[in-house]
Amino acid sequence: xxxxxQNSPSLSVQEGRISILxxxxxNSMFDYFLWYKKYPxxxxxxxxxxxxxxxKNEDGRFTVFLNKSAxxxxxxxxxxQPGDSAVYFCAASASFGSRLTFGEGTQLTVNP
Amino acid sequence: GAVVSQHPSRVICKSGTSVKIECxxxxxxxxxxxxxxxxxxxxxxxxxxxxxxxxxxxxxxVEKDKFLINHASLTLSTLTVTSAHPEDSSFYICSARRGxxxxxxxxxxxxxxxxxxx
Numbered sequence: 001x002x003x004x005x006q007n008s009p010s011l012s013v014q015e016g017r018i019s020i021l022x023x024x025x026x027n028s029m030f031d032y033f034l035w036y037k038k039y040p041x042x043x044x045x046x047x048x049x050x051x052x053x054x055x056k057n058e059d060g061r062f063t064v065f066l067n068k069s070a071x072x073x074x075x076x077x078x079x080x081q082p083g084d085s086a087v088y089f090c091a092a093s094a095s096f097g098s099r100l101t102f103g104e105g106t107q108l109t110v111n112p
Numbered sequence: 113g114a115v116v117s118q119h120p121s122r123v124i125c126k127s128g129t130s131v132k133i134e135c136x137x138x139x140x141x142x143x144x145x146x147x148x149x150x151x152x153x154x155x156x157x158x159x160x161x162x163x164x165x166x167x168x169x170x171x172x173x174v175e176k177d178k179f180l181i182n183h184a185s186l187t188l189s190t191l192t193v194t195s196a197h198p199e200d201s202s203f204y205i206c207s208a209r210r211g212x213x214x215x216x217x218x219x220x221x222x223x224x225x226x227x228x229x230x
Contacts, residue, residue, distance in 0.1 A: 034218065043116070043205045043221035044156070089155065099146070100219060104155045 003027045004092050006103035014111055019077040021106050023090035026071065030092035034100065035064060035075045038087045047088075048075070080110045115139050116208050118222035125196055126230055132192045133225045135206030141186035142208035146219060147179070150203045162189050196229040203227075 005024045013019045023033075031052040036044035050057040050064045050073070057064050063076045077084055087107050091100040115138040125131050135145055144163050148156040160181050162168040168181035178200075180192040189208075193200055203226050207219035 036221070041203070041224065041226065043118070043207075043224045046114075046218055046220060049218060099158060099161060102156045 002104075003030075004090060004101050004103040006088075006090060006106050008106050009104070010107040010109070012109045012111060013080050015082055016079045019075075019080045019084065019108055019110065021075040021077075021088050021090075021108065023073050023075075023103050024071060025073075025092050027092070027094060027101075028071070029094040030101075031095065032093040033064070033066060033073050034091045034093075035062075036089045036091060036102075037084075038089060038105070044089060077108075080108075082110045082112050084108060085110050114208075114210065114218075114220040116142075116206065116220050116222040118206055118225050120225060121223060122226045122228075124228045124230060127197055128195055130192055130194045131196055131227060132190055133204055133206075133227075135189045135191070135208070135222050137187045137208040137220070140208075140210050142189075142210065143186065144209045145183055145189040146207045146209070147181060147189075147191050148205045148207065150205060150224075156205065159191075193227065196227070198229045201227055201229045 003026050034049040035047040037047050038044040048059050048062045048064050050066050055066050066073045087105045089105045090103045117136045119134045147159045150156050159174045160168045160170045162181045162183040164183050164186050170176045183189040203224050205224040207221045209219050
């Protein structure tokens with residue numbers, strides 16, 4: 001039972017344009033969401049997070065949007081840079097301090 | 113910062129031997145550490161949750177006698193793969209969570225350990 005899904009295994013965008021990575025979840029108990037970036041043969045790096053009491057959180061070029069009614073969140077990167085090319089995982093947590101459930105990841109490629 | 117290290121980064125061992133992987137939180141105390149496994153082109157699979165001073169909680173399907181976890185201090189957890197077989201070859205990643213406040217949702221990951229069993 002995949003409770004967190006990233007339906008796009010890959011995404012390719014041009015440098016300078018916006019990258020939009022999507023994530024859907026099924027468990028209505030999830031109340032905290034995170035995005036991680038991962039390079040090959042490295043551990044994931046925390047990017048940005050959002051609590052279910054918010055619908056938007058912004059940090060520099062990264063913005064996460066949460067639509068609770070649709071059980072959908074997205075990560076916007078603008079402007080995209082070649083160094084952003086990596087696998088992006090969304091993750092969700094059901095209660096304070098509990099385990100994270102990860103999506104399958106989306107490979108982002110930003111072309112110069 | 114929130115730095116987590118893992119050692120070794122890469123290990124090759126023969127079938128039947130045991131391998132120990134260390135996970136350390138370098139600049140914070142980790143009340144909880146997690147061990148994940150990642151197969152190529154797949155998501156991170158949580159293997160177990162380890163709290164300092166208590167027994168690890170294993171996910172369904174993970175053999176606790178094969179994957180021994182020890183969390184002896186607030187900065188160190190170890191994963192020992194016992195009697196390793198080629199199917200145990202994988203990328204093992206640990207993460208650590210700080211206690212307190214909203215930051216306890218966030219996990220900080222180590223760089224991972226590539227295990228190859230020949």
